[in-house]
Amino acid sequence: MARLSRRALVLAVMLGGLGLAPGLAHAACKGVAPDQKLQNTFTQDIGRSLDQIRADGWMEFALYDDFRPWSWSEDGTPRGIDVDLANLIAADLGVKARIRLVNSSETLDADLLNYVYKGATVGGRVSDVMLHVPYDVDYACRFDQVVFTGQYAVERLAIAYGTADYPEKGPVPAVFRFDPVGVENDSISDFFLTSVAHGATADKVHRYKSTASAMAGLSAHEVMAVMGPRAELDANLAPGLAVHEPPLLGLAKSKWTLGAAISLQHRPLAYAVDDAVAAGLEDGRIAAIFAGYGVDFRPPER
Known part of the structure; x- marks a missing residue:
């Protein structure tokens, strides 16, 4: 708990x-x-x-x-x-x-x-x-x-990503219909990607025990991006990773x-x-x- x-x-x-x-x-x-x-x-x-x-x-x-x-x-x-x-x-x-x-x-x-x-x-x-x-x-x-x-x-929600996977610009939630993304289990990011987006990304969402664990998964190439609170993403950035704050359509407050x-x-x-x-x-x-x-x-x- x-x-x-x-x-x-x-x-x-x-x-x-x-x-x-x-x-x-x-x-x-x-x-x-x-x-x-x-x-x-x-x-x-x-x-x-x-x-x-x-x-x-x-x-x-x-x-x-x-x-x-x-x-x-x-x-x-x-x-x-x-x-x-x-x-x-x-x-x-x-x-x-x-x-x-x-x-x-x-x-x-x-x-x-x-x-x-x-x-x-x-x-x-x-x-x-x-x-x-x-x-x-x-x-x-x-x-x-x-x-x-x-x-x-x-504090605000953001998306961390591998720059090799997205060399031109950071990903937006719509691409996670196709690309794997990590989230902390039962978090606002988990809810947004699987419920607010009407389940369109549910099969691509990889759930971790924490945002830090999800970021470790990103570094290990288990996923292509991680969505979570900006501070927790920033604190776990590694070489080859970046973070941005795209519009999150459908979310009342980000x-x-x-x-x-x-x-x-x-x-x-x-x-x-x-x-x-x-x-x-x-x-x-x-x-x-x-x-x-x-x-x-x-x-x-x-």
């Missing part, structure tokens, strides 16, 4: 026709009653305030485990884009970052409950900040326990904004995190983090 939540939440964001600009949040929420009620949470304080974090000298970030290039453990040390971003935010707040690598649940709702505003039923606790949360206005309107803030990047989630009880912390992200975007530090992992960076509209 470790990767199911990320697939499910991206699928929901894309196919639901969501994704208004962040600045429209208040207008979009007008007249919308939240699905999640504050009385369903504990009555006591959850998590730590900004003042307490500064007094303690550290803050904890919940990041997805085994999720290269975003966050993973290497020889016991957390690494990845989101890890470096957590360190950037903590440094701007004058504290140290502590990284908590977590498994994802079956839904984003459950991840937010487990790690942001309540804690798992058995032995659970919340973290100060959760990163890599897809930002969407309509979704945020349904949640009154969580502040969605700190938008730091735009890109989504990534941000942070923080308990509503700690709005001052949310403002401080957003200020740190804004500063990192303005002075190029966040772009440099992406470049350090060989990942193409696209800033969000804030």
Whole structure:
């Protein structure tokens, strides 16, 4: 189940026709009653305030485990884009970052409950900040326990391919009626190629346990292309491979904004995190983090 939540939440964001600009949040929420009620949470304080974090000298970030290039453990040390971003935010707040690598649940709702505003039923606790949360206005309107803030990047679907197989230009989904293509099993790319395209490419789709595994298959010439999130493709590019972002006709949204989630009880912390992200975007530090992992960076509209 470790990767199911990320697939499910991206699928929901894309196919639901969501994704208004962040600045429209208040207008979009007008007249919308939240699905999640504050009385369903504990009555006591959850998590730590900004003042307490500064007094303690550290803050904890919940990041997805085994999720290269975003966050993973290497020889016991957390690494990845989101890890470096957590360190950037903590440094701007004058504290140290502590990284908590977590498994994802079956839904984003459950991840937010487990790690942001309540804690798992058995032995659970919340973290100060959760990163890599897809930002969407309509979704945020349904949640009154969580502040969605700190938008730091735009992820989008793309196609990696062998330049020897496609010397003139990168392939588009239509060619996968004839050419083999790799995808992560049960991902948005899998869904798009086999369902949105009305099954026209189903017999040419090769399913792998992860996008990284699919990219290894591309390098081994098992497939001619791989479709998946741009960052995961970029992080696994090898000589003789390239990546591009063609139009994906029939898909409501092929890109989504990534941000942070923080308990509503700690709005001052949310403002401080957003200020740190804004500063990192303005002075190029966040772009440099992406470049350090060989990942193409696209800033969000804030």
